[in-house]
Amino acid sequence: MIDKAIYFSSFIMNLYSTLSYLFFLIVPNITIAQSDFIPHRNGDKWGFCNEKSEITIPWKFQRVELFTDSMVAVKYRGKWGFISSEGKEILPTKYDRMTHFVKGIAGVKINEKWGVINSIGEILVDPKYSNIQLDKSTFDSRMLIPVKLEGKWGFIDLEGKEVIELEYEMVYPFSEEVAAVKIENKWGFINAKEQRIVIPEYENARKFSEGLAMVKESGKWGYINKNNEVVIPFAYNEAHNFENGLALVEINEKYGFIDDEGSWTIRCQYYDALPFSEKLAKVRSKKKIIFIDKNGTNVISGKYDDALSFSEGLSMVKLGGYWGFMNKRGRIVVPCIYSSAYSFQNGLAKVKRGEKWGYIDQKGKEYWED
Numbered sequence: 001m002i003d004k005a006i007y008f009s010s011f012i013m014n015l016y017s018t019l020s021y022l023f024f025l026i027v028p029n030i031t032i033a034q035s036d037f038i039p040h041r042n043g044d045k046w047g048f049c050n051e052k053s054e055i056t057i058p059w060k061f062q063r064v065e066l067f068t069d070s071m072v073a074v075k076y077r078g079k080w081g082f083i084s085s086e087g088k089e090i091l092p093t094k095y096d097r098m099t100h101f102v103k104g105i106a107g108v109k110i111n112e113k114w115g116v117i118n119s120i121g122e123i124l125v126d127p128k129y130s131n132i133q134l135d136k137s138t139f140d141s142r143m144l145i146p147v148k149l150e151g152k153w154g155f156i157d158l159e160g161k162e163v164i165e166l167e168y169e170m171v172y173p174f175s176e177e178v179a180a181v182k183i184e185n186k187w188g189f190i191n192a193k194e195q196r197i198v199i200p201e202y203e204n205a206r207k208f209s210e211g212l213a214m215v216k217e218s219g220k221w222g223y224i225n226k227n228n229e230v231v232i233p234f235a236y237n238e239a240h241n242f243e244n245g246l247a248l249v250e251i252n253e254k255y256g257f258i259d260d261e262g263s264w265t266i267r268c269q270y271y272d273a274l275p276f277s278e279k280l281a282k283v284r285s286k287k288k289i290i291f292i293d294k295n296g297t298n299v300i301s302g303k304y305d306d307a308l309s310f311s312e313g314l315s316m317v318k319l320g321g322y323w324g325f326m327n328k329r330g331r332i333v334v335p336c337i338y339s340s341a342y343s344f345q346n347g348l349a350k351v352k353r354g355e356k357w358g359y360i361d362q363k364g365k366e367y368w369e370d
Helices: 004-026
Strands: 038-041 046-049 056-060 064-067 071-077 079-084 091-094 103-111 113-118 123-129 145-149 152-156 162-168 178-183 187-191 198-201 204-209 211-218 218-225 230-236 247-251 254-257 266-269 281-284 291-294 298-302 306-311 314-319 323-327 332-338 348-353 356-361
Touching: 004 298, 038 356, 056 071, 071 091, 071 306, 091 103, 103 123, 123 145, 145 162, 162 178, 178 198, 178 204, 187 204, 198 211, 211 230, 230 247, 247 266, 281 306, 291 306, 314 332, 332 348
Parallel strands: none
Antiparallel strands: 038 046, 046 056, 064 071, 071 079, 079 091, 103 113, 113 123, 145 152, 152 162, 178 187, 187 198, 204 211, 211 218, 218 230, 247 254, 254 266, 281 291, 291 298, 306 314, 314 323, 323 332, 348 356
């Protein structure tokens, strides 16, 4: 007979996890760029300001990272923690490193070991692992976390129980109920009961997406289903996961897009390409950068040095060796003056000018003083 106390404890933990997740869904997000919580740098110290650059939290932090809409990771005296949009300490600055919060939990590193905490700082998994995979792509419905200990990977649940033995050379997070795993230098797939639904036989593999997984055999990529049936033959030097029915692939140093039956939707003709984002894909012809739609129609073109995918309506573009941002009409809205940059998230982008980093908004306003 199942011990009722253990069953009740497990029930409470599952209920707590579910309620924590629902809490993060229903609590209104704070949009960083229109609050009083914009990271602002003065010299080598960071604080926060409002849209008028009026300081709301004094400069005292060594670094700031926008990890969530409503919380910001800050580094103070060599340690990381989280503060709220009111400047209140949510998690003390005591961690060597931290991951993003995902569904109410985050990975934290203390004394070279990784553990897991919840959003109020309670330790869910004691820090003892040498590595952890915890980001927005980590979880499917199984809520299992990839961890590494003594050179081997496995999976734990939110109670820290090792539900899949740490015996693999490498793993990827569960996706569509299965996970790619590497053992004895070969890749296969397991389910949450550690049953091998695809025997390790491939040179490489990636996670399942839209019912298909990329696998590599004899130096070429193809796609299989969960029955280990080859749906799309091994023909590609480079390939990407399916997203919205399309996958980016490369043959003979030319890029194009296929559908889930392996038919060309946009034939291999480009010298470089990125997957679709916000309904557009960046490709490179012989002479210029182009953004195409899913019909292969040229939407934006220009003689840029480089460009990246659209995020929040803007694409990073490089011109004359420096980065800026353009909109979907192909108009430069933030001048190309930055030596390095990241795409926009929550209305802000991190950019580097000279030797220092700072944040800008979508109008190009800079939030720093030197």
